[in-house]
Amino acid sequence: MSAPFRDQAIHALQDEQLRENFRGAMDFLQGKRKAVFSDTIELENLRQQGHQIKAEALANLPELLEQLDSQCSKNGIQVHWAETPEQACEIIHGIIEQNNGKLAVKGKSMVSEEIGLNHYLEARGIECLESDMGEYIVQLAQETPSHIIMPAIHKSKSQIATLFNATIPDTPYTENVDELIGTGRRILREKFQKADIGISGVNFAVAETGTLCLVENEGNGRMCTTVPPVHIAITGIEKVIPRLSDLPPLLSLLTRSATGQLITTYFNLISSPRKPDEKDGPEAVHLVLLDNGRSRMYQHPELRETLRCIRCGACMNHCPVYTRIGGHAYGTVYPGPIGQVVMPQINGLDQQGEMTEGCSLNGACGEVCPVEIPLPDLIRKLREERVQPQPAESPVNGAGSHRTRVEATAWRFWRWVYQHPELYRIVTWWATRLGSMLPNRLGPWTRTRVKPVIARQSLHEIMRERSNQPD
Amino acid sequence: MTSAKQNILARLKAAQTRQHRNSALDQAGVNQIAANRIKETSRAYTETDRLNKFTTALQASHAEVIDCTKDEWPKMLIGLIETRKLTHWLYSEKTETGRRFSQDVCTALPALEAIPYSTPVEQLKETLFNQIDAAITEAHGAIAETGTLVIIPGPEEPRLMSLVPPVHVVLLRKSKIIDTFDQLLEQENWSEAGLPTNVLLISGPSKTADIQQTLAYGAHGPKSLIVILI
Numbered sequence: 001m002s003a004p005f006r007d008q009a010i011h012a013l014q015d016e017q018l019r020e021n022f023r024g025a026m027d028f029l030q031g032k033r034k035a036v037f038s039d040t041i042e043l044e045n046l047r048q049q050g051h052q053i054k055a056e057a058l059a060n061l062p063e064l065l066e067q068l069d070s071q072c073s074k075n076g077i078q079v080h081w082a083e084t085p086e087q088a089c090e091i092i093h094g095i096i097e098q099n100n101g102k103l104a105v106k107g108k109s110m111v112s113e114e115i116g117l118n119h120y121l122e123a124r125g126i127e128c129l130e131s132d133m134g135e136y137i138v139q140l141a142q143e144t145p146s147h148i149i150m151p152a153i154h155k156s157k158s159q160i161a162t163l164f165n166a167t168i169p170d171t172p173y174t175e176n177v178d179e180l181i182g183t184g185r186r187i188l189r190e191k192f193q194k195a196d197i198g199i200s201g202v203n204f205a206v207a208e209t210g211t212l213c214l215v216e217n218e219g220n221g222r223m224c225t226t227v228p229p230v231h232i233a234i235t236g237i238e239k240v241i242p243r244l245s246d247l248p249p250l251l252s253l254l255t256r257s258a259t260g261q262l263i264t265t266y267f268n269l270i271s272s273p274r275k276p277d278e279k280d281g282p283e284a285v286h287l288v289l290l291d292n293g294r295s296r297m298y299q300h301p302e303l304r305e306t307l308r309c310i311r312c313g314a315c316m317n318h319c320p321v322y323t324r325i326g327g328h329a330y331g332t333v334y335p336g337p338i339g340q341v342v343m344p345q346i347n348g349l350d351q352q353g354e355m356t357e358g359c360s361l362n363g364a365c366g367e368v369c370p371v372e373i374p375l376p377d378l379i380r381k382l383r384e385e386r387v388q389p390q391p392a393e394s395p396v397n398g399a400g401s402h403r404t405r406v407e408a409t410a411w412r413f414w415r416w417v418y419q420h421p422e423l424y425r426i427v428t429w430w431a432t433r434l435g436s437m438l439p440n441r442l443g444p445w446t447r448t449r450v451k452p453v454i455a456r457q458s459l460h461e462i463m464r465e466r467s468n469q470p471d
Numbered sequence: 472m473t474s475a476k477q478n479i480l481a482r483l484k485a486a487q488t489r490q491h492r493n494s495a496l497d498q499a500g501v502n503q504i505a506a507n508r509i510k511e512t513s514r515a516y517t518e519t520d521r522l523n524k525f526t527t528a529l530q531a532s533h534a535e536v537i538d539c540t541k542d543e544w545p546k547m548l549i550g551l552i553e554t555r556k557l558t559h560w561l562y563s564e565k566t567e568t569g570r571r572f573s574q575d576v577c578t579a580l581p582a583l584e585a586i587p588y589s590t591p592v593e594q595l596k597e598t599l600f601n602q603i604d605a606a607i608t609e610a611h612g613a614i615a616e617t618g619t620l621v622i623i624p625g626p627e628e629p630r631l632m633s634l635v636p637p638v639h640v641v642l643l644r645k646s647k648i649i650d651t652f653d654q655l656l657e658q659e660n661w662s663e664a665g666l667p668t669n670v671l672l673i674s675g676p677s678k679t680a681d682i683q684q685t686l687a688y689g690a691h692g693p694k695s696l697i698v699i700l701i
Binding site: 059061062082131134152155184189196209217218244245250267270274279280291298304345 | 478590629652662669672682690691
């Protein structure tokens with residue numbers, strides 16, 4: 001576990017460069033999204049469709065997964081199932097070993113970050129190179145992505161120029177973006193040619209036809225899934241959708257919400273490995289389906305809505321907290337609002353419950369979510385689960401872990417008082433009379449505020465007095 | 472890992488019955504919603520609007536769109552090759568476009584080196600990545616709404632033709648442009664017939680904004696995409 005969320009957030013807030021980088025990037029992405037969704041009626045219509053498609057997919061999740069498995073197998077795609085990150089890493093490592101792989105190139109995949117694939121493979125002598133430009137930068141800097149769509153968003157041009165100059169041989173310092181990208185292109189193209197294995201994520205897996213869909217602008221995803229002889233795709237079980245006809249609205253919602261693009265440069269539909277008469281494409285395609293807590297989320301009547309997520313990142317782009325502290329402060333694979341909902345459910349509220357506090361419940365994330373996930377409600381629900389009195393009854397790992405006797409007693413007392421009018425009157429009478437005796441320091445409350453001043457009379461008292469007065 | 476599969480499915484199914492599929496709809500209802508959606512989103516542009524919409528959208532994604540004719544395109548391409556000094560070309564021997572390229576364009580430009588993609592990539596990788604300047608292919612179709620080319624690679628035109636060469640020239644028949652992605656799916660009937668190994672929607676040259684939101688073209692794939700409308 002890294003440092004507590006609160007400490008990291010405070011630390012991030014003091015980093016002016018970081019704040020500037022995020023502010024600039026988030027304003028840019030918010031503006032782009034707004035411009036591409038200028039027709040608000042169309043937007044609401046699309047969001048309802050997205051919601052409906054994903055809700056239907058969730059309602060039939062096990063059947064769809066079985067259908068996906070059998071359709072993929074029919075197409076020649078080998079399907080593997082993993083309950084845990086360890087299992088997923090083992091499966092992938094096993095496939096690489098079978099093919100005597102030494103170098104893997106990887107397209108952008110948050111699930112591969114979730115399972116810690118790079119470290120796992122490196123420890124076993126397999127080089128695993130990130131090929132998305134942002135991910136490549138992050139890997140060079142030995143950092144982790146700070147955003148799920150734009151992984152190197154926390155870095156400025158000059159920081160990247162310094163990084164390239166320091167870590168890539170014969171690279172002069174330049175802030176010219178075309179030159180920087182050119183450097184990345186040159187190095188990665190060499191790797192694409194040599195790689196034995198290509199690894200990618202999946203944006204949508206179509207059950208009906210056994211098709212893996214990838215959305216991208218750079219072309220590195222296509223390189224990874226086409227040039228090496230073996231392609232391994234990894235995805236969470238929630239990415240399955242019923243039909244091909246579900247793609248148009250979901251794709252439109254994804255690209256417009258994520259980067260404000262009508263469509264990305266590439267939308268790649270992969271339905272089978274190279275056929276005998278074809279001249280390129282991988283000879284073997286593997287699909288790894290990862291659970292890692294998702295089937296547990298599925299058990300919760302409200303929190304299962306988490307699984308509708310299509311990973312566009314719009315919630316973080318619009319979150320006033322994320323915008324100020326950035327992605328690393330969360331200390332988790334998925335940051336921002338969706339991270340606050342996903343991570344505590346994967347790793348347990350006892351481990352990562354604190355991050356649910358980093359939310360003002362302003363509702364922006366829920367308003368922009370392309371599939372209408374009520375993120376603020378889910379964050380609030382998780383806060384509630386965290387102080388649950390009967391943790392055994394909750395499917396959420398670590399439920400009740402934050403419950404304290406003092407707080408529980410205080411709320412019980414409060415409820416008891418509010419249920420008994422006589423008692424309420426007595427308590428408010430004393431509270432208003434003795435309010436001035438409150439100490440000046442009230443823990444966290446007075447750290448950034450003055451202490452509350454309690455009125456000399458309660459509202460009830462004042463109203464009673466007024467109503468007794470003759471008109 | 473059959474056990475992992477069984478465990479995951481068992482957990483999901485147990486939860487599913489408990490929640491009595493609260494958001495499930497009957498199949499007829501689902502089909503109706505899908506049908507309504509397609510109707511709502513169908514654009515029905517006029518022919519001129521469709522072409523304009525396609526061109527504007529694709530140009531907005533930084534692609535070059537050149538209006539030409541079926542007979543004139545080799546001549547036009549010769550001019551383009553001369554001004555841009557693209558000497559090493561990749562083409563297909565098995566398409567009409569490839570044959571005309573080899574006959575009309577290559578004959579007129581003896582200095583031009585044209586390599587057909589007729590061997591498996593394993594034997595062509597070195598040349599493909601390090602020598603080729605440009606490739607010429609055909610588009611299966613196009614979508615007006617988003618300015619998108621529909622490319623279906625296969626034995627005739629392998630996948631990497633549209634990805635590795637720095638310049639990608641695509642020939643598109645105007646008559647093949649349709650309005651929306653929904654219409655494409657309806658028209659191709661892939662959900663019944665199954666999909667080709669690979670289908671690509673391409674909307675512009677490869678690009679990235681990963682460095683401080685500054686757009687740069689030619690991230691990993693083509694730096695320029697030239698669409699010739701015939």
